[in-house]
Amino acid sequence: MTMSARVTSAFWMSAYVRRVFVEGAFAAVVRRGSEEAGAIFVIVDRLDGTADLYSQAPQSAFGDQRPRDRLFMRVMEAAERPDLSKRIESELRFDPDLWLVEIEERTGRSFLETIDPDKL
Structure with a gap:
């Protein structure tokens, strides 16, 4: 059985930021985490005073199957x-090596592959 190597967090983040710009939105890496395997969090600023927060879906959600790409789940919606x-401060206390990127997108598009946390 051959397992494909997962791309590093730094590489994934670079590709993600480029994708956001190609789609016509703005993205900025707010915090750089561990180059190899830092957890990734995404803030989608709706430019109306609220934002959504996405985190990587836990690996335990996939059982024996490992997704080909990173999957995310929305953990906060239209938050002040x-x-x-x-929430970010709490996550940083738990994992100081996390990545944080913020995008500005009025309609709330995250440009992420997401799963419903209720189905975990």
Whole structure:
């Protein structure tokens, strides 16, 4: 059985930022994490005072199957900035090697492959 190597977080992030720009939105890496395997969080700023937060779906959600690409799940929707900041601070205490990218997209497009956390 051959397992394909997963791309590094740094490589994935670089490709993701390019994709966001190609789609006509703006992206900025707010925090650089571990180059090899840092967890990735994405903030989608709707430019109306609210934002959505996405995190990588936990590997335990896939059982023996390993997805080909990173999958994400929305963990906060239309959140106010103070609430979003508290959540990010909490995540940073748990994992100081995480990546954080923020995109500006009025309609809330995340450009991520997502799963429904209720189906985990």
